[in-house]
Amino acid sequence: MLGEAEPQWLTEEVKTGTTIIAIEFNGGVVLGSDSRVSAGQSVVNRVMNKLSPLHDKIYCALSGSAADAQTIAEMVNYQLDVHSMEIGEDPQVRSAATLVKNISYKYKEELSAHLIVAGWDRREGGQVFATLKGLLTRQPFAVGGSGSSYVYGFVDAEYRKGMNKKDCQQFVVNTLSLAMNRDGSSGGVAYLVTIDEHGTEEDVILGNDLPTFFDQ
Amino acid sequence: MAAAASMMPIFGQQISARSDLVPDWTREEVSTGTTIMAVEYDGGVVIGADSRTTTGAYIANRVTDKLTRIHDKIYCCRSGSAADTQAIAEVVSYQLGFHSIELEEPPLVETAANLFRASCYRYREELMAGILVAGWDRRKGGQVYCVPIGGMLVRQPVAVGGSGSTYVYGFMDSNYKAGLNKEQCLELTASALSLAMERDGSSGGVIRLASISEEGVERRVILGNQLPKFSTH
Numbered sequence: 001m002l003g004e005a006e007p008q009w010l011t012e013e014v015k016t017g018t019t020i021i022a023i024e025f026n027g028g029v030v031l032g033s034d035s036r037v038s039a040g041q042s043v044v045n046r047v048m049n050k051l052s053p054l055h056d057k058i059y060c061a062l063s064g065s066a067a068d069a070q071t072i073a074e075m076v077n078y079q080l081d082v083h084s085m086e087i088g089e090d091p092q093v094r095s096a097a098t099l100v101k102n103i104s105y106k107y108k109e110e111l112s113a114h115l116i117v118a119g120w121d122r123r124e125g126g127q128v129f130a131t132l133k134g135l136l137t138r139q140p141f142a143v144g145g146s147g148s149s150y151v152y153g154f155v156d157a158e159y160r161k162g163m164n165k166k167d168c169q170q171f172v173v174n175t176l177s178l179a180m181n182r183d184g185s186s187g188g189v190a191y192l193v194t195i196d197e198h199g200t201e202e203d204v205i206l207g208n209d210l211p212t213f214f215d216q
Numbered sequence: 217m218a219a220a221a222s223m224m225p226i227f228g229q230q231i232s233a234r235s236d237l238v239p240d241w242t243r244e245e246v247s248t249g250t251t252i253m254a255v256e257y258d259g260g261v262v263i264g265a266d267s268r269t270t271t272g273a274y275i276a277n278r279v280t281d282k283l284t285r286i287h288d289k290i291y292c293c294r295s296g297s298a299a300d301t302q303a304i305a306e307v308v309s310y311q312l313g314f315h316s317i318e319l320e321e322p323p324l325v326e327t328a329a330n331l332f333r334a335s336c337y338r339y340r341e342e343l344m345a346g347i348l349v350a351g352w353d354r355r356k357g358g359q360v361y362c363v364p365i366g367g368m369l370v371r372q373p374v375a376v377g378g379s380g381s382t383y384v385y386g387f388m389d390s391n392y393k394a395g396l397n398k399e400q401c402l403e404l405t406a407s408a409l410s411l412a413m414e415r416d417g418s419s420g421g422v423i424r425l426a427s428i429s430e431e432g433v434e435r436r437v438i439l440g441n442q443l444p445k446f447s448t449h
Binding site: 151155157159178181213 | 382386390391394408414446447
């Protein structure tokens with residue numbers, strides 16, 4: 001058809017707008033993310049799972065440019081596999097985080113992705129690492145992505161030390177729900193991954209099952 | 217100063233061509249970086265603001281009063297350009313005072329809000345002002361109206377504004393519910409402002425609070441060392 005313009009989203013970069021969060025509890029970690037992938041104003045995937053496995057008990061949460069984040073996760077997954085074969089046992093969470101940090105730092109000008117690495121290992125238990133722009137820091141909890149700005153106040157107020165697994169899962173779900181309500185680039189369903197010494201549990205919470213707040 | 221500058225080693229950076237005697241911040245616009253908040257309760261409103269005014273990275277005033285009286289029981293919370301918001305508030309104050317004399321009764325909060333909106337919308341290209349109008353009148357009780365940049369007008373039971381507000385949307389959504397009393401509103405506002413001040417570099421200083429009801433206006437200040445604390449601070 002003459003004069004019909006090409007839809008904008010074909011030329012826009014695909015970003016995982018996003019809200020991601022990871023929190024440590026005594027004995028493991030809980031990771032959470034929303035499921036929206038946007039290209040400009042279009043939502044190109046409304047059910048993407050942004051919690052990507054790096055190893056059996058180490059996951060990472062993706063945010064920023066979808067391509068960059070996925071590529072980093074795949075590269076580190078491969079490097080960790082080789083590393084764990086060399087040492088003959090499960091890798092440490094810190095090793096996985098360091099591998100992510102190395103890539104993020106070396107290519108910091110070209111990449112625009114932020115990964116939060118979290119998992120459980122025998123030596124240090126549950127750990128959460130932030131790797132924003134190539135730094136590496138261990139934190140009790142970490143939030144990231146465009147939606148995280150809206151929930152800094154909430155997580156600062158609600159986090160307390162020594163929460164158990166169920167409290168952490170509820171904390172993550174509440175945080176994701178609040179961020180998804182305010183951030184246009186976050187939405188869809190909430191994915192949850194809980195990792196402890198007994199194993200890894202993946203969960204989905206559909207849109208209508210998410211907690212609601214006073215104006216809904 | 218000029219002699220010292222020429223002795224400074226060059227680490228691959230530009231040495232400023234401007235005189236070292238004139239600091240950068242004299243060239244920056246004065247802005248009320250800011251976090252402001254207003255909450256309605258049955259019988260009145262509670263308003264609150266931080267107290268930091270910045271010109272670039274310099275804090276020009278660390279004890280600013282961003283809660284400005286427009287009429288006896290109508291106040292506004294200012295965010296954005298300090299000059300713009302002060303000028304608009306003065307104009308609206310004058311217009312409202314005149315209107316109230318003609319009416320021979322206290323003006324409505326909705327009227328004040330509309331006057332703000334009229335100025336903010338007409339001069340939207342030139343202005344940078346985000347304002348919360350809050351007060352009490354006999355007709356509708358406590359009301360909060362939001363007039364963000366661009367000149368929209370909407371009434372909300374609870375509103376936040378300013379650069380620090382992004383960080384507390386989640387906190388506000390989860391902690392506000394209808395039917396709070398005055399003390400709870402004051403606590404909610406103080407907590408939200410404290411959290412925003414922790415995260416936003418352009419907000420800080422002390423917390424100024426005011427509650428407006430039929431009885432009148434009650435103001436208080438929460439100093440830095442008395443701010444609500446949270447476990448991550």
